[in-house]
Amino acid sequence: EADRLANVSFETAKQVLKASISLKNSKTLVEGISKVVSDIQEQSEATCCCILTFDKNKKTYSVLYEKLKAPKQTFMEVSQNLSYDIIESWEKTLGKSNGIIIKDEVDMAEIEKENAPWVYTLRKDKIESLMLFPLHKSGEISGYIFITNFNTNKVVELKELLELMSYFVSVEISNQGIISNLETISTMDILTGVKNRSAMNLRVDNFVKGTEG
Numbered sequence: 495e496a497d498r499l500a501n502v503s504f505e506t507a508k509q510v511l512k513a514s515i516s517l518k519n520s521k522t523l524v525e526g527i528s529k530v531v532s533d534i535q536e537q538s539e540a541t542c543c544c545i546l547t548f549d550k551n552k553k554t555y556s557v558l559y560e561k562l563k564a565p566k567q568t569f570m571e572v573s574q575n576l577s578y579d580i581i582e583s584w585e586k587t588l589g590k591s592n593g594i595i596i597k598d599e600v601d602m603a604e605i606e607k608e609n610a611p612w613v614y615t616l617r618k619d620k621i622e623s624l625m626l627f628p629l630h631k632s633g634e635i636s637g638y639i640f641i642t643n644f645n646t647n648k649v650v651e652l653k654e655l656l657e658l659m660s661y662f663v664s665v666e667i668s669n670q671g672i673i674s675n676l677e678t679i680s681t682m683d684i685l686t687g688v689k690n691r692s693a694m695n696l697r698v699d700n701f702v703k704g705t706e707g
Contacts, residue, residue: 506654511539513659517666526666527559530637530659535561538625538652540641544569545663546581547629547637553578558637572642575615583609584626585635593627593657597646626653627660631668639663 513530520526527545535543541563548555555578560569587609588594596602602622606613616624626640639660644652 502654503651503654506651506658508657508660509533514662517662523666524559527663528561530663531559532561534639534641534659535563535653538641538644538648538686539563540644541641542567542569542572543639543641545629545639546636547580547667548581550582553582555581573615573619573621575618577615580612581638583612584638585628587612588628593625593653593660594699595626595649595653596624597649598623625649625656627656629664629667630662631664636664636667 513533517523517526517530520529531543531545534540540562541560542560544560545558546555547558557569562569562572584594587605594605596605596616599622602613602616621642623644623646624640624642625644626638628635629637629639631637639656641652641656
């Protein structure tokens with residue numbers, strides 16, 4: 495982790511360390527991510543900062559957390575034309591790059607050459623600038639963190655920030671999955687799928703303590 499912070503500005507390093515601490519100290523993953531997304535939205539002055547994940551098998555996507563400049567708006571309202579097919583196309587558009595940055599109409603026109611359907615939806619949703627970085631799990635893209643209509647005067651520092659945060663969020667999501675799997679293994683008989691003695695003892699303890707629902 496220290497190596498990733500070695501070549502970035504002091505301000506970016508400070509923000510990333512703050513976000514990393516929030517992720518590690520929060521009671522839940524969503525609570526930690528909500529703080530990270532809120533900080534990024536405020537720093538970037540974006541109309542929207544969002545983390546979404548998707549399921550290739552079910553061909554669906556879900557918003558893990560969103561923060562919008564307009565308090566009464568939602569991600570679905572500002573991205574009405576976004577679909578799973580568009581999200582799936584991002585991986586090909588990324589190619590070998592680690593992120594996509596659209597800061598002006600010139601960049602938009604370049605992306606349009608590679609992914610016209612996506613740019614069509616961006617224009618319909620009145621998105622003029624965008625920064626997008628993938629989240630990885632087990633070596634594959636499992637989601638994205640991105641901002642829209644951000645302050646393009648901050649493009650350099652925001653690129654550093656989102657690039658690093660995509661890494662830290664990916665690590666936390668992967669760790670959450672590992673912990674969840676370990677908890678399942680520790681309380682279940684793998685052969686039968688039935689709760690084992692440890693799970694039953696825990697349930698009895700909770701019942702005695704009055705915490706069993």
